[in-house]
Amino acid sequence: MSAGLIDTHAHLDGSEFASDLDEVVRRAQQLHVSALISCGQDQATSVQTLALAGRFPGVVAPAVGVHPHFAKDAGDLLWLESLLDDPRVVAAGEMGLDYHYDFSPRARQREVFECQLELATARGLPAIVHCREAYDDVIALLRSYRGRGATVVVHCFTANYDVGKTLIDECGAFLGIGGAVTFKKATDLQDAVQRLPLERLVLETDCPYMTPVPHRGKRNEPAYLPLTCAALAALRGAPAEAIAEATTANALRLFPRLAASASAMQAQ
Structure with missing residues (x-):
């Protein structure tokens, strides 16, 4: 595959990569x-x-935000406003709602999520959204921000076609497709990605989590992204090269600062 891929969601700061990040x-x-x-x-x-x-200019782009697990300890978010003003930042996030673990009270999760949407929208930055067992509340909030020009991607999308269609049609969202699409039991997701519009799909690893087959059970890393691309291509009956080109174009539309950075690197 010669077309360049973009991993739209990774966690390279973790201890899992401390010893070999350069090689990764x-x-x-x-x-x-x-x-x-x-x-x-x-x-x-x-x-x-x-x-x-x-450390990795032109390759690693930063997104900054508060995951719902940590909403209870996020403070007043003045620190986040400062980080979002860094011109290298390509998105706000990871933000959202997680009603599976409920590590933070739901009311606080919603408060911090909405505050981050406000900060992102005010700066014209896309929002990277986490949603687990909270689609009704996430959709309601994203729908309310769509008219204000918010751009969002719901990362690690694993729901069914109807949820995906609602996110796209009513919230204007992009959907992040990761390693789960390779899982044997992910039949709802596999059906969804065959039918949802390709122009709203982007690729991600969510590494070190969500490792695709055949590496399940091991640490995930960005080098496994072509496996997800190949799985999506097989499900849609399209060449992997075409899926790579389309999802990369989608990512560059979703993240304008990433597109600007890529253009600048090509001009050098």
Whole structure:
């Protein structure tokens, strides 16, 4: 596959990559993963994503935000406003709602999620949204922000066609497709990605989590993104090259600063 892929959601700041991150990035580039978005989950990891962008310029792009697990400890978010003003930041997130674990009270999750949507929309930044067992509330909030110009991607999308269609049609969302699409039991997701519009799909690893087959049970990494691309291509009956080109074009539309950075690198 010669078309460059974009991993729209990774967590490269974790301890899982502490010993071999240079090799991880190198392997990804060798397999034509040309850009990676590393997403913060709280203040510390958001700062780390900015450091990674400096360490791997033109390859790793930072997103900063508060994951719903950490909403209870997020404070007043003044620190996040400052980080979002860094011109290297390509998105706000990871933000959203998680009603499966409920590590933060739901009311606080919603408060922090809405605050981040407000900050992102005010800056013209796309929002990277986490949703687990909370689609009704996420859809309601995203629907209300669509008219204000919010751009969003619901990452690690694993729901069915009807939910995906609602997110696209009513919220204007992009959907992040990751390793789950390779799982044998993910039949609802596999049906959905065959029928949903390709122009609204982007690829992600969510590494070090959500490792695709045949590497399930091992640490995920950006070099496995072509496996997800190939699975999506097989489900849609399309060449992998066409899926790579389409999803990369979608990612560059979704993340304008990433597109600007890519153009600048090509001009050098």
